[in-house]
Amino acid sequence: MSDVILKIKRQDGPNSRPYWEEFKVPVAPKANVISLLLEIQRNPVNLQGKPTTPVIWDCNCLEEVCGACSMVINGVARQACAALVDTLSKPIVLQPLSKFPLVRDLMVDRQKMFENLKKIKAWVPIDGTYYMGPGPKVAPSVQDERYLISCCMTCGCCMEACPYVNPKSNYMGPTCMAQVKLFNAHPTGAMYKDERLDAIAGDGGIADCGNAQNCERVCPKEIPLVSIIAELNRETAFRGFNRWLKGKPKGPGLAAPG
Amino acid sequence: MSQKYHYLARRLHSFTGIFPVGIFLCVHLCINSFIFKGPEAYDWAIGLLERSPLTPYIEVGLIGIPILYHALYGVWVTYISKTNIFQYKYFRNWMFYLQRFTAIVTFLFVFWHIYVLRIARIFTGTEMDFATIAAWLSDPTIYIIYIIGYLAAVFHFCNGIWSFLISWGITIGSEAQNFVMCVCTLIFIALGVVGIAGLTLLSKAVVLIR
């Protein structure tokens, strides 16, 4: 067991002043950052030897599939449960994600992402009053593409690294763009294709992307966000031209208001 | 409604970067390249735009308004971005930052440039020809400012081509994007070398004539 120094940016509540606190924590071989935080919880004493409040953080699955433990580790957004202490430069600096409302210490509220997913109808419409039979078949090549995107755990790393996700801009972020592609590529999900394209052609939509391409670099699931955004750039442009050139479709108005 | 116009406004900004502002820049540089054929050829070339009966319409409609729109909206777009190049030190993130940095340099340069060489002329009535420009550029400070402003504008244009092709969903895969990046780099080097050579020639010309 060796010791490691942790430097943590703390904040007691959403409106309190942030401050830095250092801890010296014993590490077991192959430990991750979560186990260091657990160690502080067990023995909340800072580097100066003063007792303090335990550091608060969020986590759930501990195997990089839920996204809850995202934080800024040594300057880069990633999952604490997948950050192995042996691979990190020391002292280890922990900060909460800065693009989401802070709850306390390292815990943030990622609700805004889920609200955005509602705006783009990130689901397959199957609710009805009768059984609609089995869903249509999906080609394996489409399955491959969709599988990768379906790994998204709304962890928020892409949002954290994006220069256009910030208080001055409404940008929904790359997460939403990936989900538009995921559900538009599904035969039943495609029923909302145009609604989704219109949603990302609106305020805070895809046009806010400035091609910094950080999102793909930090994505823990290696989702090809850059190509997805470029492809949706094409689709929104075509949709826009078409809508204007063709005019509004006429009919009795069966479609739900977009 | 505002939703619809947000997308349109941003895409129009992207579009004006190439059509017509980028195209104008290319034409402008072609005209200026006549410096390599000597003073008479240069005077003839920059006189082309002045002699056309369509000039006022071209200057306002195809140059002035699009540049103003692209520039003002571009300053806004730069203002609302939050740079993080020291945290995420990726190549593309740096290029993203440089695109905005050169935007501001180009902004200052281009409007000063247009004022001095085009707008001031309306008041003073100075003839715009080889002699005037060469005298102007023989001042080392002006010469250095021109080199910096010119390189910034050309960098912004070349990296802008790369970015434009993604913003319109033309280059989607990373191979295509990287290929375009190589082409844009070559264009930047070529325009950079030719431009510096031309400016140097202009700045030394006064001495040569004397």
Ligand code: HEM
């Ligand atoms: C190599 C560097 C450059 C040189 C030597 C140069 C030279 C000139 C000259 C001599 C004029 C006045 C003559 C005319 O009206 O055609 C002019 C005008 C102008 N230049 Fe440049 N220029 C350079 C770079 C640029 C750049 C990078 C831009 C940015 C797009 C630019 C934009 C303009 C504009 C908009 C005008 C006014 C054109 C008009 O309304 O007639 N120039 N330039």
Ligand code: HEM
């Ligand atoms: C005069 C001041 C200028 C400012 C403030 C400015 C600002 C900007 C900004 C901030 C961007 C990035 C937009 C984004 O990523 O969404 C941009 C893109 C671009 N600019 Fe400019 N610009 C200026 C002049 C020019 C000139 C003179 C040209 C052409 C010669 C040009 C061509 C482009 C192109 C092609 C793009 C790429 C569009 C895209 O990413 O879709 N700009 N400009």
Ligand code: FES
């Ligand atoms: S705890 Fe679920 S991703 Fe880390």
